Amino acid sequence: MSSRELQYPDDLKYNEEHSWLKVEGNKGRAGITDYAQDQLTDILFLELPEVGAQVKYMEPFGIVESAKSTNDLFSPVSGQVIEVNQPLTKRPGTINRDPYGEGWMIVIDMSNPEELDSLIPAEEYREFVETG
Amino acid sequence: MTEERYNYGTSTRWIEGKKMKLMVEGQPELEVCPPPEFGGPGGFLTPPDLFVASASTCYTTTFFTMSAKARLNYVDFKCRAEGTLEKFEGKGFKFTKIDLYPELTIPDEEERERAKGVLEASKKYCLVTNSMACEITLNPTIKVK
Numbered sequence: 694m695s696s697r698e699l700q701y702p703d704d705l706k707y708n709e710e711h712s713w714l715k716v717e718g719n720k721g722r723a724g725i726t727d728y729a730q731d732q733l734t735d736i737l738f739l740e741l742p743e744v745g746a747q748v749k750y751m752e753p754f755g756i757v758e759s760a761k762s763t764n765d766l767f768s769p770v771s772g773q774v775i776e777v778n779q780p781l782t783k784r785p786g787t788i789n790r791d792p793y794g795e796g797w798m799i800v801i802d803m804s805n806p807e808e809l810d811s812l813i814p815a816e817e818y819r820e821f822v823e824t825g
Numbered sequence: 826m827t828e829e830r831y832n833y834g835t836s837t838r839w840i841e842g843k844k845m846k847l848m849v850e851g852q853p854e855l856e857v858c859p860p861p862e863f864g865g866p867g868g869f870l871t872p873p874d875l876f877v878a879s880a881s882t883c884y885t886t887t888f889f890t891m892s893a894k895a896r897l898n899y900v901d902f903k904c905r906a907e908g909t910l911e912k913f914e915g916k917g918f919k920f921t922k923i924d925l926y927p928e929l930t931i932p933d934e935e936e937r938e939r940a941k942g943v944l945e946a947s948k949k950y951c952l953v954t955n956s957m958a959c960e961i962t963l964n965p966t967i968k969v970k
Contacts, residue, residue: 735950738896758895760949
């Protein structure tokens with residue numbers, strides 16, 4: 694695990710499955726958090742949905758496999774996938790290096806913006822992971 | 826405190842001169858001698874061979890695990906290892922370095938980055954080289970065929 698301090702950007706929303714969402718109007722850009730990548734350790738494989746796929750709030754939208762474990766990726770909101778960071782599947786280690794930047798995974802056209810209310814802000818997410 | 830523990834046992838028995846049997850339960854016996862530079866007859870496996878081989882074989886088995894996790898397709902894999910044994914004044918010899926030269930052949934150029942990541946992770950998680958006190962270097966070659 695990393696010895697550097699984990700990051701929890703304030704402009705993102707989070708869920709307890711360690712996904713983040715950056716709200717961009719009706720759309721949301723999603724990925725996994727710095728804490729998640731740190732726990733997973735070296736990420737070796739990533740499976741993402743196709744553009745056009747429907748994803749559902751707190752249901753799996755992909756798979757990530759690291760040197761340590763295999764995990765589902767949980768969508769922070771429901772909607773249609775309108776962008777996929779396909780190059781990331783060829784360089785999954787990018788998620789370890791830049792989980793909130795180049796490590797973004799999908800952009801979702803949100804079908805139920807009310808789901809945003811159930812996501813938690815940075816400080817609450819930090820407390821959640823730090824208190825276990 | 827450890828989460829898991831495993832034990833591995835080997836034993837040796839003198840045969841004649843400077844020759845011994847190396848025994849691992851359930852496995853064929855091997856004949857082992859000192860290397861010629863330390864008075865051995867030559868033509869047999871030596872402890873330094875086994876030390877260096879433990880690094881390359883463990884690196885290779887870790888590669889098997891990591892490439893499976895990565896769902897990485899490959900058409901060939903081999904790994905050469907070179908150990909450097911040096912004498913220190915008043916302290917005898919010790920291995921100061923093991924250089925690993927894995928050579929991975931993949932069918933798809935687009936997988937080069939992932940292949941590199943798998944080779945690096947295989948070093949990072951190799952339990953034998955992680956247990957060695959000497960420097961371990963990784964010198965990978967990735968080919969596309």
